[in-house]
Amino acid sequence: MLRQLAWRGAARLRAPFPRQPLPAAALYSLERLGYAVVPGWLRAADTAALLADALALEAAGVPRAAGVGGVAESESSDWAVELKTELRRAASVWIHEPPLSLHGAPAARLALLSTAEALRAELLDAGCTARPLDTEATSLAYLYYPAGGFYRRHRDTPPAPSPTGEHREVSLLLYLDPVWRPDWGGALRIFAKPAPVDVQPEAGTLVLMHSPLLEHEVLETSRARHCVVGWLCSVT
Ligand SMILES: O=C(O)CCC(=O)C(=O)O
Numbered sequence: 001m002l003r004q005l006a007w008r009g010a011a012r013l014r015a016p017f018p019r020q021p022l023p024a025a026a027l028y029s030l031e032r033l034g035y036a037v038v039p040g041w042l043r044a045a046d047t048a049a050l051l052a053d054a055l056a057l058e059a060a061g062v063p064r065a066a067g068v069g070g071v072a073e074s075e076s077s078d079w080a081v082e083l084k085t086e087l088r089r090a091a092s093v094w095i096h097e098p099p100l101s102l103h104g105a106p107a108a109r110l111a112l113l114s115t116a117e118a119l120r121a122e123l124l125d126a127g128c129t130a131r132p133l134d135t136e137a138t139s140l141a142y143l144y145y146p147a148g149g150f151y152r153r154h155r156d157t158p159p160a161p162s163p164t165g166e167h168r169e170v171s172l173l174l175y176l177d178p179v180w181r182p183d184w185g186g187a188l189r190i191f192a193k194p195a196p197v198d199v200q201p202e203a204g205t206l207v208l209m210h211s212p213l214l215e216h217e218v219l220e221t222s223r224a225r226h227c228v229v230g231w232l233c234s235v236t
């Protein structure tokens with residue numbers, strides 16, 4: 001409950017980052033193929049502010065390593081785990097609950113929370129999911145992949161219903177690194193039909209996926225790689 005009130009409060013505290021409405025082609029792709037890729041969704045200045053914030057949190061020692069040695073975290077999307085296998089080599093910082101860490105740029109994090117809320121409303125209006133996306137059930141995190149980092153093939157929904165009644169409906173990814181070269185690896189591979197699709201993690205690119213539907217993986221990266229991951233949920 002506290003978390004929910006905090007979320008609602010946070011999403012009101014700061015205006016969302018300016019952006020264009022999702023293109024009709026993206027909404028069509030999300031509906032028909034289960035995923036959408038929107039390059040240039042956020043302005044370079046705004047992804048730069050988020051990256052600076054993520055790096056400041058990292059410098060302050062806030063991120064937690066996760067998934068190393070096959071240890072599945074209760075809060076992560078690591079359910080697809082083969083427990084003996086290393087599923088993910090990356091660290092994360094959950095950013096949904098105030099009080100926000102005072103390290104970094106809390107204002108950028110608040111704008112991100114508002115932007116996610118605006119995106120939720122946009123997807124709801126467009127009728128993108130069978131069940132309504134709940135305003136209080138969104139979660140967001142920064143992900144940090146070191147050189148050599150990866151995330152093995154998985155789906156973002158758990159095999160068993162969540163005890164809180166939240167169902168991940170739409171997964172979102174927002175990439176933050178201003179320069180990305182394909183030979184660095186680190187692509188997001190979406191196992192779409194009829195063939196897998198690779199997305200380069202370039203700053204400003206938004207990826208949306210129907211969480212229960214699509215398996216995906218992050219190919220091993222030879223450079224540090226930074227993004228926002230989030231889940232828009234329904235609640236029963
Ligand atoms: O880093 C990415 O591109 C994907 C992350 C992911 O799949 C997840 O956190 O569930």
Ligand SMILES: [Fe+2]
Nearest residue numbers: 077155156216
């Ligand atoms: Fe995922």
